[in-house]
Amino acid sequence: xxxxxxxxxxxxxxxxxxxxxxxxxxxxxxxxxxxxxxxxxxxxxxxxxxxxxxxxxxxxxxxxxxxxxxxxxxxxxxxxxxxxxxxxxxxxxxxxxxxxxxxxxxxxxxxxxxxxxxxxxxxxxxxxxxxxxxxxxxxxxxxxxxxxxxxxxxxxxx
Amino acid sequence: xxxxxxxxxxxxxxxxxxxxxxxxxxxxxxxxxxxxxxxxxxxxxxxxxxxxxxxxxxxxxxxxxxxxxxxxxxxxxxxxxxxxxxxxxxxxxxxxxxxxxxxxxxxxxxxxxxxxxxxxxxxxxxxxxxxxxxxxxxxxxxxxxxxxxxxxxxxxxxxxxxxxxxxxxxxxxxxxxxxxxxxxxxxxxxxxxxxxxxxxxxxxxxxxxxxxxxxxxxxxxxxxxxxxxxxxxxxxxxxxxxxxxxxxxxxxxx
Numbered sequence: 136x137x138x139x140x141x142x143x144x145x146x147x148x149x150x151x152x153x154x155x156x157x158x159x160x161x162x163x164x165x166x167x168x169x170x171x172x173x174x175x176x177x178x179x180x181x182x183x184x185x186x187x188x189x190x191x192x193x194x195x196x197x198x199x200x201x202x203x204x205x206x207x208x209x210x211x212x213x214x215x216x217x218x219x220x221x222x223x224x225x226x227x228x229x230x231x232x233x234x235x236x237x238x239x240x241x242x243x244x245x246x247x248x249x250x251x252x253x254x255x256x257x258x259x260x261x262x263x264x265x266x267x268x269x270x271x272x273x274x275x276x277x278x279x280x281x282x283x284x285x286x287x288x289x290x291x292x293x
Numbered sequence: 294x295x296x297x298x299x300x301x302x303x304x305x306x307x308x309x310x311x312x313x314x315x316x317x318x319x320x321x322x323x324x325x326x327x328x329x330x331x332x333x334x335x336x337x338x339x340x341x342x343x344x345x346x347x348x349x350x351x352x353x354x355x356x357x358x359x360x361x362x363x364x365x366x367x368x369x370x371x372x373x374x375x376x377x378x379x380x381x382x383x384x385x386x387x388x389x390x391x392x393x394x395x396x397x398x399x400x401x402x403x404x405x406x407x408x409x410x411x412x413x414x415x416x417x418x419x420x421x422x423x424x425x426x427x428x429x430x431x432x433x434x435x436x437x438x439x440x441x442x443x444x445x446x447x448x449x450x451x452x453x454x455x456x457x458x459x460x461x462x463x464x465x466x467x468x469x470x471x472x473x474x475x476x477x478x479x480x481x482x483x484x485x486x487x488x489x490x491x492x493x494x495x496x497x498x499x500x501x502x503x504x505x506x507x508x509x510x511x512x513x514x515x516x517x518x519x520x521x522x523x524x525x526x527x528x529x530x531x532x533x534x535x536x537x538x539x540x541x542x543x544x545x546x547x
Contacts, residue, residue: 136301153339154295156329175330179392188366188395194329195396198301199322199341242392263468264392 140200143210151197157183158192161207168208168237172266179265182238183207189242189264208237211244220244223282229274238265243279252283295332301339307426307444313340321444323401324364326393346400346446357455358424359448361400365412366391368399376456383411383460389468400445403436408489408520411474415460417487417495418476422449437497454480459546461539463490465526472526475517475539479547486513486543488536492520510540 137150143166151160158181161169172180174193181192184206211218220240223229230236239262246253246261253261258279262272301322304310313319318337322328323346328339347360350371357377368384371377387402387410388394402412403423413436422433427443439445457479462471473490483501496517500509518533526532 152294152298153301154298154332156294159294176326176390176393179390182392185395189392190396191326191392194326194393196295196298196301196325196329196339199325199343201303260391264390 136198138198138201140202141204143206143213147205149197153196153198155197156193157181157195157197157200157205160197161192166207166209170234170237172234177266178235179238179242180235182241182265184241184245187245187248189238189245189261191264206241208240211240218244220247220279220282223278224275227274227278227281229270229278231269235265235267239267239275243275253279255280295329295336297332297334297337298339299337301341303341304345307345307446310340310342310345310444311426311428313338323362323404324397326397327401327405342400342444346398346444352452353449355452356449357452359399359450361398361403361445361447363399364395365397365399365402366394368412369394376452376458379415379455379458379460380412383415386411386460386462386471387413389470399448403448404441404445406436408492408495409470409472409474410489411460411462411471411476414474414487414489414495415458415476416448416450417489417497418478418485419450419454419458420478420480420485423447424449437495451480454478454485457547459543461542463526463535463539472524473521473532473535473539475536475543477540477543477547484543484547486517486540488517488520490521491524491526493522494520496520505544510537510544513540 137148139148169192170180172178176191176194182189183192186204242261242265250257258276302313304313316338319340320336322339322341346362348362349360351358365384365388369381417436421436423439423445424447425432425443426446459477461475463473464471471490475488477486483499484505486498488496514533514537517536518529521529521532523529
């Protein structure tokens with residue numbers, strides 16, 4: 136069965152078997168920012184945005200996506216190059232192996248759409264679905280907070 | 294890849310969904326977080342209920358009615374007045390990952406009847422009423438009495454009972470799954486309690502408000518502790534003590 140949805144801002148048609156997950160489909164289609172981790176929803180390495188909300192691609196069957204909007208990290212890099220949040224991750228050293236980094240960036244992106252200046256609790260909760268095996272969460276949280284400050288400075292002209 | 298899956302059907306009505314359910318190997322799909330992670334090889338058809346189930350919360354007389362299609366994250370984000378905050382708290386505890394809460398539905402969580410789900414334990418204590426649509430029509434039933442047949446469309450709770458409800462939980466870390474959950478709520482019938490966690494089953498009890506003290510609390514702790522085993526979280530005697538502390542705290546809160 137063919138299913139149509141919006142992938143990274145473009146109309147996407149997928150002819151997939153019913154049991155194929157979005158994770159499998161995206162990696163097959165060359166979207167390698169979506170990482171293969173646990174395959175059971177525990178680690179969040181495969182985070183994507185579905186209708187603007189962070190979800191695990193390994194738990195979503197492609198055929199249930201008709202009419203929905205899917206975003207991966209590639210979408211943001213094509214639009215903006217290195218995003219301010221990615222810049223903040225680089226500055227604060229929030230990346231070690233980098234395997235969970237795309238998931239963290241997307242989870243934070245989803246939060247920023249509803250809370251442009253999220254507080255520390257909101258940031259921590261946004262990252263609750265992403266398991267980082269090496270750095271922990273202090274630096275990614277610091278990066279998200281840092282980006283809040285930088286954005287504020289830009290807005291006020293400081 | 295869920296290799297046993299042969300088709301995903303999208304019914305237009307609840308009646309059509311129930312018709313599809315007659316097929317061997319067919320299962321209902323709401324959020325899908327449980328089903329897709331388990332990939333049961335006996336399942337060959339999924340009946341996608343998305344779009345059929347309501348996703349709102351509405352007030353009807355003295356009751357709050359929740360659409361079964363609400364995601365757990367919607368419960369967290371809902372603009373609750375003070376009494377409803379406990380539902381947000383229970384949803385957050387039931388599933389610590391926001392990603393999963395964005396996907397998992399209230400109906401799916403209730404239908405699973407996991408004893409280690411704070412939401413399920415709380416809805417038991419609140420004496421939630423389930424609206425089920427089956428082949429014979431729509432019925433209302435309690436969580437204890439539902440046999441799992443039909444489609445859960447709404448969950449109804451008394452607003453007043455919700456206003457007088459409390460949750461206690463024990464876990465190794467605040468963000469870890471609880472090994473013991475104790476919920477209580479004050480209704481017109483007295484105090485309702487339910488315990489869960491890493492337990493064989495739910496334990497539920499109702500008692501008159503005035504009788505809920507001293508010996509009754511000791512008896513409840515004894516009875517509820519029978520659902521728990523001695524394990525790495527502690528012995529049964531230790532858990533009995535924790536239950537007594539939880540009941541004492543509920544008595545103060547309620």
